[in-house]
Amino acid sequence: MTTFEAAKLVAGREIRVKLRDKAFLFGTVLLLFFTALGVFLPMLLDGGPDKVAVVGATHVAALEQAGLDVQVVADRAAAEQLVRDEEVSAAVVDGPVVLALEDAPQDVVSALSVEPPVEFLDPDALNEAARFLVPFVLSFLFFLTTLTFGVQIAQSVTEEKQTRIVEILVSSVPVRALLIGKVAAMTLLAFGQLALLVTFGVIGMRVADVGGPLIDALIPTIGWFLPFFVIGFLMLATLWAAVGALAARLEDVNATSAPLQFMVMIPFFLVLSLQENPFAMTVLSYVPFSAPIAMPARVFSGEAAAWEPYLALVILLATTALTLLAGARIYQGSLLRTNGRTSFATAWRNPTPVG
């Protein structure tokens, strides 16, 4: 059996186990739920068109054109009563005078007045909320996925070590087949989960007809986010497997993986807090550990030149190649040391305990 065939078997098992893992399935459903909430909530809160009562037929056409639900009543008294009972949000009586309880109903007022035309000089510019929200959501997705999947990779490596099944595995297949299979399976699952969320979100936005020009700006951003996500995840995944192999028991994983947890958290918080600082963002978008979140953010805000994501991706790829080698070396050097926690140095110095 080749290493590839063995890795495929290992990956197959990992995926089967994960797809039956209730915590994983529940987590995915929960993320889909929040995505749906984010997309459809504004529409639900909107509660349909406002109702307005009108005396006489003069203004009916203008109000209906503004998308209001018009109810014609006999006189001012009837209109007032409807407003007081909160049957309608406003009423229009002769004059025309607009009746409301306390707030001036903007939609009714503008339907009845003549507004000067507004010309947009930069019609594609995105509103402030979207400028903050989109990079935040993408950063959060990367942060959440690399952290949760990462811890799971480490734990599943430690589990194999702790139960000693690793001895049986290593006696039949090469150590690197175990590593490749596990990392490939988790990368595939993480990417699958992300793709599901993104597709669901974008389709939802189209269906709910929210976002408008936002979607057009989102597509290239997501187009860049996906490769950065996959390679960034891969870069970290092997390291997670390595810190899992350093632990002898599941209780150790937290300690052995602490440096890695910081490497995931720090870039996330840096990108969030330095978003308004173009220089810092430029630097972060090239540093491999923050590039997967900073570069798509810069693409989204339109600050990145066309060639920039390519360069950042090349740097990320090169770093990933290095972490794959380093991670594999630590993994091999510590996987079969079952007497307590293995130090990083011991694992590094003795990369091949297997004869």
Added chain:
Amino acid sequence: MTTVLNVEAVNRTFGERQVLKDVSFTVDSGRLTGFVGANGAGKTTTMRIILGVLAADSGQVTWHGRPVTREDRQKFGYMPEERGLYPKMTVVEQVVYLGRLHGLSAADAKRRTTALLERLELSERGGDPVEKLSLGNQQRAQIAAALVHDPELLVLDEPFSGLDPIAVETVLAVLRERARSGAAVLFSSHQLELVERLCDDLAIIADGTIRAAGSRTWLREQYTLPRYSVEVESDAGWLRDEPGVTLLELDGRRAVFDLDPGTDDQAVLRSALARGPVRAFAPVRPSLAEIFREVIQ
């Protein structure tokens, strides 16, 4: 019945401690080889080196005369001392998975798993996650995992520890079947009576060195002392005064004695016959436990 596995002058140190010193022995196909030693003598380390889980500092392990390769190890079955299977995976799933890792096709792995669980009387628990099984049943699952790919060499580290007597018999029968069909079986145990009953060959290890190795019959002959037991019709006390005889035990008509070198056992027999009928007169064969005690000193 040929030698298939050859452990040749294997050395291994952990830090300052040398745990294996020139360990050499052979394992034959079609036979059960018992690997006996006290805790910490080096049994597990030797087995891990055979399986490639650990590297030897020097020396080598050969399979059919050539250094063991990864392909050879696909045909080995291994049951580690500290039992381990995936706790949350079902018995069937993991036995099938391990079969596939040893090169079986999906269909073969399933077929053999079913048959093996049947044979080990574990079929009813096949769909249960391993963590839900009793310790004895976990042990059977572990044995199934080692046997599923019909290995040519079976290496079992303490396969009987933790088994109830019925399970011991089941596992014993399965191991015998495997040997009869041509597999080489190497197992370690500290239950010497069991090893004595089960194995054809033996390797005894103490403090990292092989103290004795060979077939059980050969070893017993080798370590047989000039010791005899006798049963006569009347009191056997006269043996005390017989030339060349050291009396060890005297229990009325029964006695156990050693002969000095050069003393003729038949002369003792004749002098017993001269005193009356002799019901029994035989050399005392040492038990494995006795041989073990002697060689590890």
